[in-house]
Amino acid sequence: MVNYPKDWGKIKLSELMTPYNGLSGKSGNDFINGNEKYINYLSVFNNTVIGSATEKVNIYHGELQNIVNKGDILFTQSSETAEEVGMASTYLGDEKVYLNSFCFGARKKREFDSLFMVSLLRSKAVREKISKEGQGSTRYNLSPTRLLNIEVTMPKDVDEQKVISKTLLSFDKHIENLTKLIGKKKMIRDGAVEDLISGNSRISTFSGEWINNKMKNIAVINQGLQIPISSRQTYKTKNNYLYITIEFLKENNGQKYYVENPPTNTVCNKDSILMTRTGNTGQVVTGVAGVFHNNFFDIKYDKSKIDKSYLYYLLISKRYNTEIINVAGASTIPDLKHKDFYNISINYPKDIKEQKLIAKILMSMDKDIENLEREKEKYIQLKAGAMDDLLTGKVRLV
Known part of the structure; x- marks a missing residue:
């Protein structure tokens, strides 16, 4: 059992935010030549913070669709597994965007830090509560009412929430930078494989x-x-x-x-x-x-x-x-x-010596990628530990 600090408090999510639905009544044609940007399901599922959207959908004059506001909390609503429903993210962009179907949003009724809230909602303890609320046999669905009925414990002081979210965001930034670097190095490695294996690029010391x-x-x-x-x-x-x-x-x-x-x-x-x-x-x-x-x-x-x-x-x-x-x-x-x-x-x-040297070059590139992946995994584990400490008040930053 977690012993939360005395100045933290329990509160139902429904006291903090009001839900709204994602896009509805859309056909395939609406997504072909759309006129408005929307946030898709995978963006909500994969990201804690969404800053922009690129995909478009037609929104017609007089149509009652909800525009996503900056700071809104977004949730996945339907998935093949209970563990994937109710994954949370927040929109911090400035452009007008809509939210895709199979998702729902929640707008603030009371002030809280959106980044902190997403970290809390993605923490192990709260995810266990959320996943239990998914209903269905072949596909799990989560109603906004059931999700927002969940009770969470959090700092009452919004400034403390912001300090916690800033610390956790620093882990996310480093992990994101490592992910991008790994992706870049893999592209370079893949290009080197094609060039060296095809003979388009030869090692200068070999001409056989x-x-x-x-x-x-x-x-x-x-x-x-x-x-x-x-x-x-x-x-x-x-x-x-x-x-x-x-x-x-x-x-x-x-x-x-x-x-x-x-x-x-x-x-x-x-x-x-x-x-x-x-x-x-x-x-x-x-x-x-x-x-x-x-x-x-x-x-x-x-x-x-x-x-x-x-x-x-x-x-x-x-x-x-x-x-x-x-x-x-x-x-x-x-x-x-x-x-x-x-x-x-x-x-x-x-010449098998040329084969060995080609392989050695590629193995060196793979070793570099493996080291970066190990570093990324280390930071993922460090963040998990930090979430456990900071989101339960075991460690206080203010």
Whole structure:
């Protein structure tokens, strides 16, 4: 139980703000050549602060649509999961904008700091309250009345709210700057992959020939093992192996499975290169040991002809990844067949030293990106800790 400061107070959101609806009665044609800007659902969901809008919708003369005011609190109203409804943001721009459907806004009845309010509404404790208010089976909906009936505890002094929000905003700014820098460096890395893997840019110390060869001449592939969930283990032992599935590729995937006594040809090590052959075809994994799922190919390459890291970057390059996806087919579930993989022609330097140096350059760029991503994650964790301290009054700034 949180012991809030005595000069903080409990209050229902309905005492602080009045709700209004987003756009209604709009057809697809209204969004084609719109005359007024509107804030879309994803902007509300993804951002704590919205400063502008670019998308447009037709608003007709005499139509009763609500214009968003500066400082209004905006909420997502409908989502596929209860955890995503009621995500809050605030509009701090100066231009006239409207709010999209599947969202609703709330206008101040009493003075409070909008940035503080959004941080409070996105805090873990309040998010737990909000998510419980979502209703539905296949899709969750949140009525403004149910959300604004929630009670929160906050500083009565608006100046203290502003100091807290300013501190949390400094974390957001740093995280945003890191996100932009990471994105920029990834674009540069992707461009370097295309230039170096294609041979359009050569390393000055090399001038040897490049080889065009089919995959069947440099690699052998085999599929992995399909194990029903009921037969998987959820804990690590001395004798079992990590089970590498499609879920393994998802960020922040916390569930791990393990397999005991697998066939040896389905076991991979950290030098192996795995590639998804069906579903989300063409995703490449390396640097992991375990047992790979039937949705993967294990690519056993000829180390005398091609360097592992060079092959990895070749497979993730836009040129070859696009070809892999195309040959897998455009059906509901794309499926890369053995013969189609073997028939893919690739270009690579004959001198394996050039391959290694190309890979080294690209690995250095990836290392730089990884360091920035670690720094970003560190600040995300620091902000989470600061939110817990500042939004409960454990730490006071005034």
